[in-house]
Amino acid sequence: MYPFRNAVTVSHMMMEPYARQAHVLVDMTCGNGHDTAFLARLMPDDAVLYAFDIQPCAIDHTQQRLQQEGLDGKHVVCTCGSHDELLARIQENVDLMVFNLGYLPSGDHKIHTNCEITLKAMKIGLNKIAINGIIMIAAYPGTEAGAREEQALRSYLQTIPQQDFHISSWQPVNEVHCPPVLYIVQKRGKRHHEEIPLH
Template sequence: MIERPTAAAHRVVSEVVKAGDLVVDATAGNGHDTLFLAGLVGDSGKVLAFDVQQAAIAATRERVDAAGLSGRVEMRHESHGKLLERAGRGRASAVMFNLGYLPGADHAVITEVGETVKAVVQALFALRSEGVMTIVCYTGHPGGEEEAAAVVAGLKKIRDEGGVRFELEIGEAVKEKAPFLVVVRKL
């Protein structure tokens, strides 16, 4: 059976994150990744969860509160373009992105290419050595293919220029317009 990109992202992140770590959910959405990360960091760790939509912040807060893990999560009702400023340089063990739109909300409100590329670059600097970034790219909605292409091209350019050392894994979509996973492992 083929592993879903979101499940693969969780597997990859769980191999790196330890109790006490600082981690980032750059796109809180409905809170699934935030809750997953809160479970990994333990009582001494911290999750920074970003989203520009109040509905996403509310849904994430409700999910985390219901699990009794709200003390581990700092909600940020702002763009993930503030990621480096909030997380600090070289401190995060993991950063997760789940691009696209908020399920169950207005599908016209999507992650924006420029802001996403900016946040992905910031995440490279926020990651500690041996940290990991996962980016689930959704290409089946308007703007999704362009965003995915910009993220991949930006990461390849940074890797090839050698400014930040990392390994880049680009998953393949199982069918046209299907989501795929990008994994960055900082060296």
């Protein structure tokens, strides 16, 4: 049973049925590998999961976690670099994409996802996501950088036409601190989608 504890636990609950059917998955910020391992465990044996992070230590942690959890037989491609550039190189449509923003809890808290890069990656993601595919974003408004990023993301997502994407959010309402917010984006099924402008 998944607890309604925070944006990450709720994102896992919502992603589970989609991960079980996905062919191409992307973890945009693999960090300590918790989300990558969660997706690798559920995805079909013939699926491919790309896992990105700008920190080499995050790539190491993710690979170690996959090995420790016996998931090294799954097709997971871990790459160190910025997610906007790495996502642009993927040729296939993506069924499931996850952004867990912020900083690596066990690492250097100054290495935070960057507001402008996050928006750029999101625009590329909106163009790459498959019909009925899902983009999950956990955003952390509890720090100055995180609040700016979460606000910019919300403002941008509010401009996306509702005939193209279902976009919603989830957040606890009784927490004393500033809890993470989950955004859920799903591409709607229709014949023609306008390309999302990258600028």
